[in-house]
Amino acid sequence: MAEIKWRNYIGMKHMELAKKKLKERGIYKMNINKTKFVVCINNEGYQASLELHKLYQVIPDKAVEDDGDIRIIDESGEDYIYPAFYFKKVSLTKDVKLLLLKVS
Structure with missing residues (x-):
């Protein structure tokens, strides 16, 4: 015990x-509960910037989302716009989000 x-x-x-x-x-x-993450399911044409099956933090951008795209922090450490269908949303607990933000 x-x-x-x-x-x-x-x-x-x-x-x-x-x-x-x-x-x-x-x-x-920042509001950890509102922080979103996605997993990369396609990196065609962006192999240097995106790793398949890796989690990426989403940067909310309504204008980009209206066009069917998504803004994420990629391998460069900067935020860039990619086609939204290259990613799938994932649900994570607050503790997991904190750990992911700690290492990124």
Whole structure:
């Protein structure tokens, strides 16, 4: 039983450290619940910019979405517009989103 408490304690320390780093980068201020991610299902013509089966953060852009496209942060670390049908939406928990934002 003590071992489980120890693991939970370490996990909580890691989450607190992640939150601190996110706050320092200004990411923690964003509404994590509204942050969306997609998975790449087609990278034809964009092999250098997109990796198949990788998760990408969506940058909301109504004008782009109205044209059938999507704005994401790609492999360059910058946001670019791609055809929306190259991606599928995924549902993630808040904790997973925080972890993904920490490493990106």
